[in-house]
Amino acid sequence: MFDLSPEEWTAIHLSLRIALVATIGALPFGILIGYLLARKNFWGKSLVDSLVLLPLVLPPVVTGYLLLISFGRKGPVGAFLDQYFGIVFSFRWTGAALACAVMGFPLMVRAIRLSIEAIDRRLEGAASTLGANRLWVFATVTLPLALPGVIAGMVLCFAKALGEFGATITFVSNIPGETQTISALIYTLTQVPAGDAAAMRLVLVSILLSLAALVVSEQLARMAGARIHGE
């Protein structure tokens, strides 16, 4: 029962790669937006806040379709990126990573924003009297103190990306070896006769991966917390 077929291995490998790239790609934007929302007051802040949260409440198929018409080869953003940078998202695994990043982004930003809001700003004032300019204050005080939230945000984004289905399949379809993730393959297997055993194997793999992500995140958060409040 537990002999995974090459097709299944490919899907697992692809899922992990897509989730990892989505998480790492979203991270700088997540930190930037989380910091802006936590600290700055600017015109249109509530609009940015809503836009960031939108993928959380929209039907994933809508998000996927919006990605398709904007980042597809003929879409305005997609055409621009293709022409000037040679980056193509549509029907590639990179597109799946983009869809997963967009879907996981609200969770990531929320965790980072909350952790930055919880920082004692007086410590940043102290750092500035000690000679640190804004960038150094951010790098040596704000970011290290927000680290547990950053890790939590990354894990949430990763988990969301692993499970993403609707936006991905709408945007980049379900191509074996390119965009067929675990979720998409399970879906395919449930549509064919005699796919039950394979689907069940992948379900178990999904559960294992999710559990592993949770355990690792708990461990990392505890280590980061100990670093900050350590004795």
Next chain:
Amino acid sequence: MLTVDVEKRLDSFMLMAKFDVAQGVTALYGSSGAGKTTIANMIAGLVTPDRGRIAIDDMVLFDAAERINVPPHRRHIGYVFQEGRLFPHLSVNANLHYGRYMHGVASDNAETQRIVELLNIGHLLKRRPGALSGGERQRVAIGRALLMKPRLLVLDEPLASLDRRRKLEILPYLVRLRDEAHIPMVYVSHQAGEIVRLASQVVRIEDGRVRAIGGLELLDVNPSEMVY
């Protein structure tokens, strides 16, 4: 010499302060809420005055008319806060050297050694701030401000969060600091007992105004009755 002449409106509270700080220790003395900490924050650059001028010797830190406002990280003023404000994610040693490093002051082992011994914190270097007592934390905070070689040291109620025993434990270090470090100090406090031990000049602040500038006679209690 530090010259301060500032005004700042905070909601319904109007703060106006004009005084000079020469060598030695100058105390900003007054009850809580009088505006002492705000003045200290303006000297350090953490709060921007509405009007006025702050300068150390001929170096202008703030001048509203000239539109000069040197940011805190370029003022070179050591600031010891009431609650220490050590960085919880860094070791005591990293905390000590933070300001020195950020200011680009070259590492000077003899000087470090001298300050570590002066404050008696050598046995704490590897620990995290979370594992220190209140008194130890304040000593490290003082060391951190000293190691950056400040041109002025501002201490804002550095003993206020400590119990009497800890206060008595730290005061001698502050006295040694005054006698050995040769850095002008602004000492913010509402405790006449601390000021008697440290300061030569007293700036008395009440309701956001400088009420008097003078010597220890401005303190509310007769110094001979002091418990410290």
